[in-house]
Amino acid sequence: MGLKVYIDGTLYENDQAKVSVFDHGLLYGDGVFEGIRAYGGRIFQLDAHLERLYDSAKAIALKIPLSPEKLKEAIRNTLDTNGLKDAYIRVVVTRGVGTLGLDPNKCSGSSLIIITDSITLYPDELYEKGLEIVTVATIRIHPAALSPRIKSLNYLNNILAKIEAINAGCLEALMLNANGLVAECTGDNIFIVRKGVIFTPPETAGILKGITRGVVMGLAREEGIEVREENLTRYDLYTADECFLTGTAAEIIPVVRIDRRQIGPGTPGPITSRLRKLFNELTEKEE
Numbered sequence: 001m002g003l004k005v006y007i008d009g010t011l012y013e014n015d016q017a018k019v020s021v022f023d024h025g026l027l028y029g030d031g032v033f034e035g036i037r038a039y040g041g042r043i044f045q046l047d048a049h050l051e052r053l054y055d056s057a058k059a060i061a062l063k064i065p066l067s068p069e070k071l072k073e074a075i076r077n078t079l080d081t082n083g084l085k086d087a088y089i090r091v092v093v094t095r096g097v098g099t100l101g102l103d104p105n106k107c108s109g110s111s112l113i114i115i116t117d118s119i120t121l122y123p124d125e126l127y128e129k130g131l132e133i134v135t136v137a138t139i140r141i142h143p144a145a146l147s148p149r150i151k152s153l154n155y156l157n158n159i160l161a162k163i164e165a166i167n168a169g170c171l172e173a174l175m176l177n178a179n180g181l182v183a184e185c186t187g188d189n190i191f192i193v194r195k196g197v198i199f200t201p202p203e204t205a206g207i208l209k210g211i212t213r214g215v216v217m218g219l220a221r222e223e224g225i226e227v228r229e230e231n232l233t234r235y236d237l238y239t240a241d242e243c244f245l246t247g248t249a250a251e252i253i254p255v256v257r258i259d260r261r262q263i264g265p266g267t268p269g270p271i272t273s274r275l276r277k278l279f280n281e282l283t284e285k286e287e
């Protein structure tokens with residue numbers, strides 16, 4: 001028996017977990033989602049993920065059919081039914097079944113899906129050796145067009161960037177914003193270290209406000225390391241001592257080459273390694 005998938009209150013066998021072709025999530029990418037991890041049965045940063053999910057939904061005038069408390073129960077129950085301890089949880093809310101036409105008011109009501117599975121974004125060895133990324137021509141979508149703060153089902157902007165990166169022989173893309181400033185990667189936030197200070201682009205650079213980003217900023221500050229949210233250009237990246245990415249799937253991964261230029265000594269830096277250790281310790285204890 002495969003893993004069970006929750007759809008609108010019912011747990012279905014994997015191969016029976018289906019939605020309508022008239023769901024606006026499929027037809028228009030009209031919906032929102034979250035990617036969450038569980039470590040040893042503990043769901044990491046659940047409240048922060050749910051807050052972002054409800055905010056994403058609110059931003060697109062989408063009603064989530066359950067209260068945050070009931071949604072938490074449904075997530076917990078799906079995870080337990082599948083007997084998963086270390087897992088990746090995908091919560092998806094779609095606009096629901098509607099007519100052919102954009103009008104969300106013609107949809108019968110939103111649908112809630114919970115998938116629990118595993119995820120590996122990058123090969124293990126890259127966490128030791130470091131990742132190579134490349135700046136792509138696809139800019140991050142302008143916040144006035146569609147706010148990157150919304151974790152929507154429409155990921156084409158990021159997918160186009162990912163395709164460019166892969167075509168350039170890299171696993172991840174660096175995306176700039178419409179002003180040419182550093183925004184983020186396709187599924188991760190970016191950080192650099194320069195002279196012992198950590199820098200990361202501010203929300204106003206047009207990024208997803210990553211949960212891992214927030215956790216890592218907190219860990220660094222607890223360690224007495226200064227963290228600044230400042231606009232960055234590629235100059236700042238090229239001249240950095242260290243660079244790393246953060247995300248639920250990637251956790252913390254060192255970056256050692258950007259646009260074929262070596263960053264620092266070309267090996268993961270000491271602050272990156274320290275933060276990775278602290279992050280792992282946190283996931284081993286935090287609910």
Ligand code: PXG
Nearest residue numbers: 035186187188189208210211212247248249
């Ligand atoms: N930026 C973007 C555009 C993202 O999609 C992050 C930053 C990091 O945010 P968190 O909150 O995860 O620290 C994300 C998150 C996947 C996958 O399937 C992608 C993400 C999360 C989980 C899975 O590739 N992206």
